[in-house]
Amino acid sequence: MxxxxxxxxxxxxxxxxxxxxxxxxxxxxxxxxxxxxxxxxxxxxxxxxxxxxxxxxxxxxxxxxxxSSQCRDYKKKYELYCPFHACPCCVRCITDKHQKCQEMKPLSDILKQVKSSASVQLFQKDLKDVKEILDKAITYLQTRISTSNVQKTKSR
Missing domain, CATH: 3.30.160 (Double Stranded RNA Binding Domain)
Incomplete structure (x- = not known):
């Protein structure tokens, strides 16, 4: 939305x-x-x-x-996850589109696994590292711009 x-x-x-x-x-x-x-x-x-x-x-x-946490087709809340199609499903999806799919899992269980996985924590660390590098680059560029402006002023 x-x-x-x-x-x-x-x-x-x-x-x-x-x-x-x-x-x-x-x-x-x-x-x-x-x-x-x-x-x-x-x-x-x-x-x-x-x-x-x-x-x-x-x-x-x-x-x-x-x-969205709601199915676009049926406007019902996603509650299950279909590993075969790798997608969230609402109750109506199961009866209409996933009748033959086996091993449906509660979506909440899948989300817990994702949030607690090591890859998410590594990704968070990588993002933090990238942010620090970008912050340093911005500071450096701001310093260069300031220095350049001072030099322009002095040369006039």
Missing amino acids: ALKEQNSCTICHDDGISNSAVTWCTECEVLLCRGCENPHSKSRLSKEHKTMSAENYQKLPTFMQEI
């Missing part, structure tokens, strides 16, 4: 009201204003949902904003 330009509460917007969003619910996939955030965080159905600030959500790359 890409809402890059729009930063209004999804629930209020559906009611024709324009309130600024402060939170993104990663499970409901909606932006929430302060008024909607409070009941959402207290409801038995949604109080355990993971959220992030709307500001941080807006900073995510578009491809990440477009990732």
